[in-house]
Amino acid sequence: MTIKVYNTLSRKKEEFIPRDKKVRIYVCGLTPYDYAHLGHAKTYVAFDVIIRYLEYRGYEVFHVQNVTDVEDKLIKRSKELQKNPLEIADFFFKDALKDFDRLNIKRASIYPKVSDHIEDIINFISRLIEKGYAYESNGNVYFEVKKFKDYGKLSHQSIKDIISGARVSIDENKRDPVDFALWKKAKEGEIFWDSPWGKGRPGWHIECSVMSTKYLGVPLDIHGGAIELAFPHHENEIAQSEAYYDKKFVRYWLHTGVLTVNGEKMSKSLGNFITVKDLLKKYNPMVIRLYLASIYYRSRADFSEENLESAKNSLERIYNAKRKLDEALKNPGDGSSLGDTVKRVKENFEAAMDDDFNTPKALAAYYDLVKEINRSADSASESQLLEAKKLFEDIGNVFGILMEEKKGDLEEKLIQLIVDIRDELRKRKDFEMSDKIRAKLREIGIVLEDGEKTTWKKSL
């Protein structure tokens, strides 16, 4: 069985065959000029699940994610705040990483910054000028789009179509309106570096071509990002990189669908964005994670609290099964058909994920396992339970949803003490008081479940 991935370039699902066992993946990272929002989280969770699945499949993954710390928005922000743009970028980048850590998003292998690669960028641009793909004009350097014959192959548009979009800015320095900047001349008071063309800074796009190929070689196996970046950003990356290397830049282009709120794209310019930080105040990180991971990565999704509530209840269900499994392992039985289910679920899970990382379908398989655990764990044999536990954890880890917050030792002891005392009351049939205790505990997020033995858990 091989994995199939939908390649934006061919608009088809293709067999995924990396250069070797080490998959080289580049995911477009942040321009950190503000707090990370849920749209960012959607994309990074999506690629995190993809990476985790590749690892599950036995690949080693080398993952590069850029940090665009030199960019127009940051410069604008630095003027507003009267601060160094690199410091602003550093602050928001570190902050975003903390948010992403809580969402259990694995860190990339490396996070190269534009400001650390100015020399590489200058060399790259110089070479493009030498090769006749770029030209200097009044302290700026532009890529001459017409020189690159394949321009438009990713977004499947001709140069003519792009121009007729009529929103291409006319700039007298450019030979053609579709040309884009590789190097921008610095204005008074702006951050700059010296270059053969004077004081200035890199344009947007070029950093990704330079840093991705520097750390991953050419071609990259996977280049990922949100679909909104396909044009012009990724189109321009292809032009620069293939002009430079004279060979294919990326083998598989993977794009995530955008997140909308009330039907509109979540973006800073619309002011409708929800920061990860704010949402984390209200919801358990694993709830947010499950919500995001359950979206098929290529799909758009409309955010609502209702969806999060639904994810919360689903996650409760998953965690309940986990507890059930652990309980059953303390006192295994000698039978049940759990083993058959495990085999079937594993197959279904893998088939779903192999088919372009179809997480909704893969989750359906997971719920099959959850149901069967609830149904038959009590009578299952130890070996069956261990098999089930292994699969339960393997799948849960691909989704990245099993990072439960640790209970404090003291907390644990105190609650158990209350439960024991309440048990005494129940034996005396003082249900009024024991119900009151249960209700009060629930108010502070501790859920008691009376069965043969009373158990407790924290609500999500």
Place this chain on the structure above:
RNA sequence: GCCGAGGUAGCAAAGUGGCUAUGCGUCAGACUGCAGAUCUGAUGACGGGGGUUCAAAUCCCUCCCUCGGCUCCA
């Protein structure tokens, strides 16, 4: 205007010619002192119209609607 994605039950969301998707919700039953959890069952769907076919959510035509890109964006 051009390019792309989509419209599936109360909500979310797979499926893409014949086989119960799934989760949340709601209702009922079992279990329980009750509640919860869990199980069992029920509930209910393929945007409108036309066509192809023994058979269409799935293929074709047509119309309507939504979202994304074409401008900074994950």
